[in-house]
Amino acid sequence: MDAPSPSADPSPWMPFESRRRARDEKREAVLRTAVQLFLEQGYHRVTLNDVAERLNITKPALYNYFRSKDEILFECWALGQESVDKLIAEINKGGGTALAKLRKLIHAYAEVMTTDYGASLVRFDPRDLTEANRKTVRAAKKRIDRTFRRYLADGVTDGSIKPCDPKLAAFAIAGSLNWIGHWYQRDRAWSGEAVAGQFAVQLTEGLAASPARKRSPVTSKSRPAKGGRK
Amino acid sequence: MDAPSPSADPSPWMPFESRRRARDEKREAVLRTAVQLFLEQGYHRVTLNDVAERLNITKPALYNYFRSKDEILFECWALGQESVDKLIAEINKGGGTALAKLRKLIHAYAEVMTTDYGASLVRFDPRDLTEANRKTVRAAKKRIDRTFRRYLADGVTDGSIKPCDPKLAAFAIAGSLNWIGHWYQRDRAWSGEAVAGQFAVQLTEGLAASPARKRSPVTSKSRPAKGGRK
Amino acid sequence: MDAPSPSADPSPWMPFESRRRARDEKREAVLRTAVQLFLEQGYHRVTLNDVAERLNITKPALYNYFRSKDEILFECWALGQESVDKLIAEINKGGGTALAKLRKLIHAYAEVMTTDYGASLVRFDPRDLTEANRKTVRAAKKRIDRTFRRYLADGVTDGSIKPCDPKLAAFAIAGSLNWIGHWYQRDRAWSGEAVAGQFAVQLTEGLAASPARKRSPVTSKSRPAKGGRK
Amino acid sequence: MDAPSPSADPSPWMPFESRRRARDEKREAVLRTAVQLFLEQGYHRVTLNDVAERLNITKPALYNYFRSKDEILFECWALGQESVDKLIAEINKGGGTALAKLRKLIHAYAEVMTTDYGASLVRFDPRDLTEANRKTVRAAKKRIDRTFRRYLADGVTDGSIKPCDPKLAAFAIAGSLNWIGHWYQRDRAWSGEAVAGQFAVQLTEGLAASPARKRSPVTSKSRPAKGGRK
DNA sequence: TATGAATGAGCATTCATTCAT
DNA sequence: CATGAATGAATGCTCATTCAT
Structure with missing residues (x-):
C-alpha cells in the first residue's frame, strides 16, 4: 500500500502496468479517506492536510492524483x-x-x-x-x-x-x-x-x-x- | 412570505431612508437577509460582507446585533x-x-x-x-x-x-x-x-x-x- | 457590580445618584479608572468600552472629557x-x-x-x-x-x-x-x-x-x- | 552583537541568495528580526507583516515556523x-x-x-x-x-x-x-x-x-x- | 451632556495551490 | 513521485472614533 515499509519498496521502476495499478489504488485510497472525512466533518471543515495526514502522505502529494480539492469531492x-x-x-x-x-x-x-x-x-x-x-x-x-x-x-x-x-x-x-x-x-x-x-x-x-x-x-x-x- | 425580490424586501438601511426603525426590526432584517443568502449560496460561501452589503451597511455594523457569524446562523x-x-x-x-x-x-x-x-x-x-x-x-x-x-x-x-x-x-x-x-x-x-x-x-x-x-x-x-x- | 471596591471608589455616574458633580471630578474619575485598568491589564488590552463600563457610562461619553484614548493615557x-x-x-x-x-x-x-x-x-x-x-x-x-x-x-x-x-x-x-x-x-x-x-x-x-x-x-x-x- | 543594520544581519531569504539554510537557522532569523522589532516598536505595534517584510518573505510563511504571534514572543x-x-x-x-x-x-x-x-x-x-x-x-x-x-x-x-x-x-x-x-x-x-x-x-x-x-x-x-x- | 449606531482601518490566521528540489 | 516551503487571497472579528439624535 502506501506504507513506507522498506521491504514493500522493491524497485522504483516497476513494470508499467503494475505502476498504473498502484496509482489507481492510491487514488481510491484518497477517495475513501476523503469521503469519510467529508461526511464526518463536512467538506469545508476538512483541509487537504487532514486528508493527507490520515493517509500518511503530505498535502502536495494529493495533487499527483487530483487537480484540486473540489475534484476529489466530485470523484467521491x-x-x-x-x-x-x-x-x-x-x-x-x-x-x-x-x-x-x-x-x-x-x-x-x-x-x-x-x-x-x-x-x-x-x-x-x-x-x-x-x-x-x-x-x-x-x-x-x-x-x-x-x-x-x-x-x-x-x-x-x-x-x-x-x-x-x-x-x-x-x-x-x-x-x-x-x-x-x-x-x-x-x-x-x-x-x-x-x-x-x-x-x-x-x-x-x-x-x-x-x-x-x-x-x-x-x-x-x-x-x-x-x-x-x- | 419572504420573497426573494430585493425590492419587495426593503432593507431598513435603505440609503436616505428612514433609519428610525426599532432595533429588533433591524435584527430581523439581518436574519432575513442572512437566511436567504445562506440558503442561496451556502453558509461557508457567504461572507459577512455579503450580508452587510445587501443591507446597505458595513460588516462591523452587524456586530451591533450579533456576536458572531455562527450566532446569526443559529438565530435563523x-x-x-x-x-x-x-x-x-x-x-x-x-x-x-x-x-x-x-x-x-x-x-x-x-x-x-x-x-x-x-x-x-x-x-x-x-x-x-x-x-x-x-x-x-x-x-x-x-x-x-x-x-x-x-x-x-x-x-x-x-x-x-x-x-x-x-x-x-x-x-x-x-x-x-x-x-x-x-x-x-x-x-x-x-x-x-x-x-x-x-x-x-x-x-x-x-x-x-x-x-x-x-x-x-x-x-x-x-x-x-x-x-x-x- | 464588577468594580473591585464600589464603595471605596464610587463612580460619579452611579445610576440613581447625583449626577451633578463637577466636570473635573468626572475627568478625574475617568483617569482613576483608566489608570487602574491600564496597569492591571495593559493599555492595549483595555478598550474604551472597558473603561466606560466600569464607570457606568458609555464609550462615546468619554469623548466629552478626552479627545482620544492616548490622551487619557497621557493625562494619567x-x-x-x-x-x-x-x-x-x-x-x-x-x-x-x-x-x-x-x-x-x-x-x-x-x-x-x-x-x-x-x-x-x-x-x-x-x-x-x-x-x-x-x-x-x-x-x-x-x-x-x-x-x-x-x-x-x-x-x-x-x-x-x-x-x-x-x-x-x-x-x-x-x-x-x-x-x-x-x-x-x-x-x-x-x-x-x-x-x-x-x-x-x-x-x-x-x-x-x-x-x-x-x-x-x-x-x-x-x-x-x-x-x-x- | 545584533546590530540593527540590515546588511549586518542578512536574512536567509535574501532574494537570489542561498536558500539552502537549515530550518532552525530560519527560525532563528525570524526570532532575531522579531525581537528587534518588538523592542523597537512594541509588540502590539508590530504586525506579522512587518516581521515578514523585513525577512523578505510573506506573512503566512512565518506560520511554517511558529504557530502564532504570541509563540514568537514567547520564544524570544x-x-x-x-x-x-x-x-x-x-x-x-x-x-x-x-x-x-x-x-x-x-x-x-x-x-x-x-x-x-x-x-x-x-x-x-x-x-x-x-x-x-x-x-x-x-x-x-x-x-x-x-x-x-x-x-x-x-x-x-x-x-x-x-x-x-x-x-x-x-x-x-x-x-x-x-x-x-x-x-x-x-x-x-x-x-x-x-x-x-x-x-x-x-x-x-x-x-x-x-x-x-x-x-x-x-x-x-x-x-x-x-x-x-x- | 449622553447615547445608539455605524464605520474604516487593521490584523491574525487559514488554506488551497504552486514550485523548486 | 514526493516534499518542504512559500504564497495569495480571503475572512471573521476588534476597536477607536464619529455623528445624528
Missing part, C-alpha cells in the same frame, strides 16, 4: 452516482410491472444511501464544485428524478399504481430515501439491507393499486436470508 | 424551530386519533419546510455552530423525531395506524418532509399549502389501518422484537 | 509626573548636602512609585502617545534623570558622595526605584512609606563618602516633615 | 531566559562567598540585559502570552528572584554581606539590572561588559560587610520581624 460523488446509474440500468433491463420496478429501485437506492459514496450524493453541496462538474451533477440528479417519475407514471398507466401526481410522489419517495444518507451514518441500528427492505415496503404501501392485485411480488423478493436480522 | 435556525415547536404544541393540545394528529403534523411541518427559516432547519449544518448551540439543535431535532415516533406508536396502539416500526416510519416520513427544504426553493410549481396538502395525504396513505384488511403482509416482516416500543 | 502619566515635579522642586528649594538631597529624592520618588499614577510613569509606553506628548514625556524623563545625576555629581563635588560615574549611578538608582512600579502592585507586603524608607537607606549606603565623615548627619535628618514614620 | 523570551538559567547554573556550580556569587550574578545578568533577548525578559509583557506560557514565565521570574534572595540571605549568614532584608535588597538590585534592558537600547555609550563591570561594583558596594564596622546603623531600621525569611 461520481463513485456514488456510478452505483446508482448501474442499478437503474439493471432495473430498466429487467421486467415486471412499473410498481415492481419502483420497488426494486427503492430497495437498491436505499441500500446505496447507506454507503459512504452513496451518502455523498445527497450530503455534498454541488455548489462546491466547478461549474462543469456541477452541471454533471445536476444532469445526474435529473436522471434519477426522471426515473422515479417515469416508474410512477408508468405504474399509473399500467394500473399497478394508484393515480397520483408523479412529480410530488417522486419527491416524497426520493426524500425518504435521500434522508437515509443523513441519519444512517450515526444510527446503525439496522443493516443497510434491512433498511432497504423496510423502505421498499413502506414507501410503496400507499401506492399500490389495491383492487387489481392480490399478491405482492416484492415480498417474496426481499431477501430475508441475507442481511436480515433473522 | 431558531426562528424555524420556533415555528415547529409552536405547531407541535398546538397539535398536541388538539384532539383526534394519532393518525389525525400525524396528518396535521405532516401538513404543518411540510408548510414550514417551504419557508426560508423552515428550510434552514434541514439545510444548515449544526457543525457550523458552537458546541452549546449545537446541543440545542440536537435536542430540538430529537424532540421533533420523538413526536413523529410517538404519533406513530400511539396510532398503532389506538388502531388508527397499521402496525409498523415507528422509528423507521418516522424516518421515512421526516425524510420526505425534510427533503422539501431542499427542492422547494428552486421548484415553486406549487404553493407551500398545496405541497403540504399533497404530502399529508400521500405520506399517510399507506399507514391508515384499513378496517377491511385484517392481515397486513408487512407485519410479519417488521421486526417486532427490535425497535418496537412494545 | 501627567498626574504622576506632576507629583515628581513637585517633589523635585521642593527638594531643590530645601538645603542640605547633595547626598541628603539625593536621599530625599529617593525616598519621595520611591513613594510615588507605589501609587497608580506613579507606576504609570514607568509602566506606560510612550510610543502609545502622539508625537507631541511623547516629546513631553521624553523631556520630563530627561529632567528626572538630570536631577539624579546632578545630585550625584554635586555630591562628588561637595564630598558627601564617593567618586563615581554619575550617569551610571543614576541609572542604577533610578532602575531600583522605577522597578518598584512593576512589583509593588502585586506585592504589598510593605507600605509605600516603608519601601521608600528602606530604599533611601539601601541605595545610598554604598555612595556615602566614608573617610571624611564618621556620622551621617542625613540619617537623623531624613524627611523630618513629610512622610515621616513619626 | 525563552532564548533570553535560557541565557539567564545557564548563567545561574554556572555560578551555582562555582565556589566563593555568597557576596562573590552575587557579584558574578550581577555581572552576568547585567550583560545579558544589554542583549536583545535579554532585554525581552523585562520589556515584554507576559500578559501577551497564552496562559500556559505565562505560567512558564512566572515560574522563571520566581526562580531568578529566589536566586538573588538566596545569595543575599546566604551572604548575611556567612558574614560576607551586611544584615539586610534580602527581599527588598533583591528588588533593589534586580530593579537596577532590569532597568538596563530599558535604557541600554538607546544609550550605547558603554559596552555591555563595561556596564556589567560597573554595576557589579556599584550594586554591591553598600552590601559588603566591612570587617572594621561592628555596628551597622541600618540593622536597627530594617524590620527583622516583618519580611525576614527567618
